[in-house]
Structures are given as C-alpha cells and as structure tokens.
Amino acid sequence: MKIAVFVSGNGSNLQALIEASGRGELGDGAVISMVVCDKPGAFALERAGKAGIRTFVAEPAGEETREEYDRKILAVLREEKIGLVVLAGFMRILSEGFVKEYGGRMINIHPSLLPAFRGTGGIKEAFDYGVKVTGVTVHFVENELDAGPVIMQEPVRVEETDTMESLEEKIHRQEHRMYPEAVRLFVEGRIRLEGRKVEIIK
Ligand code: GAR
Numbered sequence: 001m002k003i004a005v006f007v008s009g010n011g012s013n014l015q016a017l018i019e020a021s022g023r024g025e026l027g028d029g030a031v032i033s034m035v036v037c038d039k040p041g042a043f044a045l046e047r048a049g050k051a052g053i054r055t056f057v058a059e060p061a062g063e064e065t066r067e068e069y070d071r072k073i074l075a076v077l078r079e080e081k082i083g084l085v086v087l088a089g090f091m092r093i094l095s096e097g098f099v100k101e102y103g104g105r106m107i108n109i110h111p112s113l114l115p116a117f118r119g120t121g122g123i124k125e126a127f128d129y130g131v132k133v134t135g136v137t138v139h140f141v142e143n144e145l146d147a148g149p150v151i152m153q154e155p156v157r158v159e160e161t162d163t164m165e166s167l168e169e170k171i172h173r174q175e176h177r178m179y180p181e182a183v184r185l186f187v188e189g190r191i192r193l194e195g196r197k198v199e200i201i202k
Contacts, residue, residue: 001083001187002033006090011044012172013088013109013179018051020180027187033080036073038092060092070098077102084186087141088179091120099143104193106141107186109179111171113137113153118146123171127164133157134167136174138182140193149196152182 003026005014014035021032035048035055048055056076060069074097077085085106099106112122113135119125126134135155142148154177156170185191190201 001027001030002081003030003084003086003183003187004034004036004077004080004082005032005048005086005088006036007042007044007048007088008037008039008091009042009044009089011042011047011089013175014044015047016176017086017088017180017183018047018053020183025180025184027184030183030187033082034076036076036090038090044089066093066095067097070095074098074101084183085141086179086183093145094141096143099141103142104140107151107182108139108141108146108148109175109182110137110139110146111175113155114139114146114150123168124164127158127162127167131158134171136171136178138178140198149193149198151185151191151198151200152178154178 005017007014017032020026032053035044035053037045037055037057038060040057040059045055058069058073083105085102087108110122112126114137117125133155135153137150138152139150140148154174156174158167185200192199192201
C-alpha cells in the first residue's frame with residue numbers, strides 16, 4: 001500500500017514513520033511514497049529528502065480557493081495511487097471534496113484526548129488548563145475539525161513537576177509509538193469502521 005504523509009513543520013512523526021518503515025513495521029507492502037507539505041521551508045522536507053522520499057510542496061497561493069488547492073494535491077495522489085493519507089502535523093483544513101475522496105483512508109494524530117482541546121494548541125491548552133491526564137488520539141479525518149472516529153487513544157499523565165516542554169516531550173514520545181502502530185493496523189486491514197465506532201481486529 002502506498003502512503004502519503006502530510007506535514008507542515010518539524011516532522012518528528014514523519015521521522016518515526018520513516019524509521020518504523022525501515023524496520024518493516026508498517027505492515028507488508030507498506031511504502032511511504034510521498035510527503036506532501038504546504039510550507040516550503042519545513043524541516044520535515046529535509047527529513048523526507050534524507051530518506052529519499054518524493055516531496056510535493058504545495059504552498060497555498062493567495063488567489064486560490066481551498067478547493068482549487070486541494071484538487072492540485074488530489075491529482076498527484078491519484079497519479080501515485082495513494083491508498084492511505086497520513087496527516088502528521090499538517091496544519092491546514094482539507095476541503096469536503098478531499099475528505100470525500102479519501103474518507104475512511106485518511107488518518108490524523110492529535111496531541112490531546114479528543115474531544116478535549118481540539119485545534120492547533122492541544123498540548124499548551126491542556127497544560128494551561130491544569131489537567132492531570134491528557135494524551136494522544138489517532139482518528140479518521142472527517143469534515144469537522146479533529147472530530148472523526150477514534151482509532152486509538154492513549155493517556156499521558158501530567159505531573160506537578162512537568163513543564164510545558166517536558167509535557168510536550170512526553171506527548172511526542174507517545175505519538176511516535178502510536179502512529180506507526182496505527183498505520184500498520186490500517187495496512188493490515190485490521191481497522192473496521194462502523195458509524196462512529198472503530199473496532200480493531202485482533
Ligand atoms: C504533533 O504533536 C501533532 O499531534 C500535532 O502537530 C504536531 C506535529 O509535530 N497536530 C495537531 O495539533 C493537529 N491538530 P511533528 O511535525 O514533529 O510531527
């Protein structure tokens with residue numbers, strides 16, 4: 001199965017996926033075929049380059065609509081016959097048309113226990129709120145932001161000694177364990193979606 005990873009920034013989750021792929025841990029036949037990025041200077045692009053993965057950089061142009069932008073990306077995904085879209089810190093909302101085409105074949109990782117702390121500040125908002133437990137969610141992508149069916153969720157405890165930085169580190173470590181595992185389950189056809197409920201087939 002051909003996988004496209006979408007990124008906007010650092011790309012540490014991309015790196016975890018690349019390394020898992022190198023160890024053969026993304027499932028039989030899984031290959032990260034391309035990295036799609038909306039930010040030309042993103043460090044994630046360097047990581048992709050080092051791993052020899054094709055990159056497609058699509059910087060949104062001012063006059064372009066969201067649908068036009070997404071159609072450009074969809075054309076490349078179709079041409080590459082991408083079977084799974086993995087959003088890994090991709091900080092753009094995708095249009096309805098995009099979600100329709102890749103519905104059930106597109107996953108996202110979010111640094112909180114959804115539906116708490118949606119949006120772009122998942123770690124900081126949880127830290128500032130003073131929660132004792134936060135965590136990581138992997139979910140299917142639907143039209144509403146950070147609201148698709150949950151595939152996996154793992155808690156991360158917030159200790160009194162934690163700082164924003166140490167919490168961030170703990171969350172990222174958890175993400176890097178979970179995301180390759182979620183991709184493998186998808187590749188092995190072990191994720192069954194029934195309405196909002198996800199069953200993981202043993
Ligand atoms: C990750 O923590 C991911 O959960 C978050 O962006 C970070 C990207 O880090 N995504 C969201 O907040 C989506 N709403 P990375 O570029 O190092 O993988």
